[in-house]
Amino acid sequence: MTELRLTQFAGGGGCACKIPPGELDDLVATLARTGGPPVSPAAPLLVGLDGGGDDAAVVRLDAERAIVTTADFFTPVVDDPYDWGRIAAANALSDVYAMGGTPWAAVNLLAWPRETLPMELAAEVLRGGRDVAHAAGCQVSGGHSVTDPEPKYGMSVVGMVHPDRMLRQDAAEPGRPLTLTKPLGSGVLNARHKTTGTVFPEAVEVMAALNRDASLAAVDAGIRAGTDVTGFGLLGHAYKMARASGVTLAVDAAAVPYLADARAALADGFVSGGTRRNLGWVESHVDFGNTPDGERLLLADAQTSGGLLLAGEVPGYPVIGEVLPRGEAPVVVRA
Structure with missing residues (x-):
């Protein structure tokens, strides 16, 4: 296990593996133009696709509370599995902080090459993510996993923000x-x-x-x-x-x-x-x-x-x- 280098199992590393920004702009613009069926006005969207590409979606609950929701995951950015988990969790939580919010709960997102990497390494990745989320006062429970030739890890996070004190x-x-x-x-x-x-x-x-x-x-x-x-x-x-x-x-x-x-x-x-x-x-x-x-x-x-x-x-x-x-x-x- 100590000889395995996680970064060698990924084509890119960390946030550098994102879809290129110009392509992503075009993709999101297409989605924004096509729209969709109306949603209930009981949960108005304060920040969404038309907000200039903000870091998370924000839905108002009432005059003083709005839900912040986001998801972020990426390929290994470092070889140490525990550190990769820490970094990926901090990065996912950052989307909530970037909106001025407080993360409350998260679930794990894990893609893992079961045939080539030991599950013990995956456990270390999850442990790193859990420790950083708990340091943030954010609960972590469960999540979703798939088999994938390329390892990926991150979190889906829900937080809270005051509608009048958001960052955008x-x-x-x-x-x-x-x-x-x-x-x-x-x-x-x-x-x-x-x-x-x-x-x-x-x-x-x-x-x-x-x-x-x-x-x-x-x-x-x-x-x-x-x-x-x-x-x-x-x-x-x-x-x-x-x-x-x-x-x-x-x-x-x-x-x-x-x-x-x-x-x-x-x-x-x-x-x-x-x-x-x-x-x-x-x-x-x-x-x-x-x-x-x-x-x-x-x-x-x-x-x-x-x-x-x-x-x-x-x-x-x-x-x-x-x-x-x-x-x-x-x-x-x-x-």
Whole structure:
């Protein structure tokens, strides 16, 4: 078991295995256009497909309560099964935190190659997910599993949020600072780990860390616009927020924090296909100015269980730019 490397059983790793953002945009737009039968007004949808691609769906229960529901799963991002479980759970829970909510209950989503990987490894994955969910105060009970040649794990999560205190992508207002609550660079480090087996403990702990405290602080500070930074990279998620809010987001490249070994991994060529697809998708929507090519790749780096991007200042977290009135480009990078 100790010689098995989980990342070798996956074509991609973590959130870098997502469907490319441009293709996903087209897919979701098709679903939104076709609509569907009306639903009961007793449970109005506050955030759905037409909200600009938010991190979760939100349904109002009453004046003070709304349900947040989401699902997230991905292929192995690290070789250690327990750490993969922790990271996948933190990433799924993050969708609730990205809406300003509190996760209450979750169920596991597991795909496993029974013929090639021992079930003891699957148990470690589930244990890691359970431990992180319990640390968040979120119950975990059961779930769904299938046999699959490629291992995948995540969670479906239900949480609660106050309808008037939500974070959402379409609420960014000009004049607000931009805050980022976790450093970037997990994508290039995960690519290096997959190729070489080198473990980056800082990256593992950052990916497994909950966005709970940042979310609570943002809501308490009166912030109402935010998203989490995952597979589409900082620039991809910034573009989605700018597009939904009708503003321009200016990112100060020198202010963006990175994990310690990220630049070295980039210099050595460990860039995932997901990161390159991200950059190809956003480059026509971003004014890069004189930003070097390497910096552009890092800003588009496909993150796994990244931090929150917030339109407002949160004490203790770095300000990386500002929200501007809509200009020629939805996103501007200042070198």
